[in-house]
Amino acid sequence: MSTPDSMTRTGISDAEFFRLRDFIHKQCGINLSVSKKILMESRLHKRLSALKLDTYTAYCNYVMSPAGLDSELVHMIDCIATNKTDFYREPGHFQFMTDVVIPEWLNAKVPHKPFKVWSSACSSGEEPYTIAMVLQDLAVRHGFDYRILATDISTKIVQQAIEAVYPESAAIPIPIEVKKRYLLRSKVTTPPTVRIVPQLRAKVQFRRLNLMDTVLDVDKDFDLVFCRNLLIYFDRATQERVLQKLASKLKPGGYLFIGHSESIYAMNLPLQQVRPTVFQRV
Template identity: 55%
Template sequence: MELSDADFGRLSQFIYTTAGIKMPPAKRIMLQSRLQKRLRALNINDFKTYADYVLSDGGGDEIIHMLDVVSTNKTDFFREPVHFEFMKEVVLPEFYSKPGNQRINVWSAGCSSGEEPYTIGIVISEFNQGFPGRDFLILGTDLSTRILQAATNAVYKEERVEGIPLELKKRYFLRSKDREHPTVRIVPELRRHMQFRRLNFMDANYPVSESFDVVFCRNVLIYFDRKTQEEVIRKLCGKLKIGGYFFLGHSESIMNMNLPLKPIKPTIFRRV
């Protein structure tokens, strides 16, 4: 099966309009490869028929499956550690020092398979040791239902946590008994602070009722064009409290964007 230029154009434009993900011509072979499993699952023999189906009124459920396979999900525990150091040294001491602040709300927007929100949870849990009554909520959202299920399951190959200090692994990860295929799972005490939901950055309004003290949106916006990036960040800022902190990925920039964010350090901003 081969994805023709015409059908690639139809699908790539639809993916961009629906999810904001850019699909330049250089990604035609990648899209073809990733969508072949969807054609097999639906018993469809060519990409034109598949494109007709997705773009028809009856293709609604398949749109979610298609976006699942085309979205990129690359992440690690404690990725870009300077942000977690800033959380520990600045954000958390400042937040909990204010009278009445007992629960910090953090949004991991584009959470992938959960490594980022669980890392945030570990940092907050470590900071809160010895302070009963302190609490936190972490919301993880992503476009992919498949990857959100992985985040909810919180099971990872043991090699994924090799770089984490031993004392943290002992406190926050349970080892499987299967030593041929060793895995770890986040402890229930940490999982109970997490909520995972599907969210499309291209939605006009984000169905999130909470307001947040911290928003992480890292290494997600690189897949969008500049105009879409600004629109997404503006909507995220609408859920961020005045004075709250916003973290971007180190390869991303908001230079020359009209946003209610004040730079604090490279890729660290404050809502104004």
């Protein structure tokens, strides 16, 4: 009988790849091209080893079974999902938040209501913590409260975000004065690391969430939703379904930010474009 380690020799068959690709698309919306076959094989190989399965067909059968859906699906998604992000990525969004979104909200502020943001594909946390840095400075200046929900489909990456520890090199895009206020530098790790200060960590609630779920169990009155550089992994129909759900969670007048390589042109959405990649709920 073959062993899991022998899978690197036999590889995943076309039939097994297409079966898993269709399953992944149905479960989490990720659209894998045929060019990703070797990537899928290499990333799932360790799951076969962990489960002591001999073939990718056996893995397909297991992950699609009731037991596999309950216990293995999350691990498979952790292996397949790509998580690439940076602090202060696409900085124009944070400037727009500072110059337009917060002033508008302050002018129409409901007493005692916090400003609410949802980072819907938060990856390892750089985006929601950047949001927190920007909002904390504004909150101190203008005297308001805020809340940030950060979600991602990967359990592993959400746990990493909760820990909020990053290589010191990852903090390069953060302005020096902001670093001084909101980062703690480790004196013992090699290479050196930084950690987000407890004050900001307390402002961000992290949860695992699959945007493909029929019902998204989140609030319906967000002032601002970030969904940047996620749509590129979906086909057009999936993009529109996900955006319809996100838009339904925005309060009227709230804003949606998408990535600069993404477009929602000609989609049936209750959104109007304000600037490139910036949309407002109508």
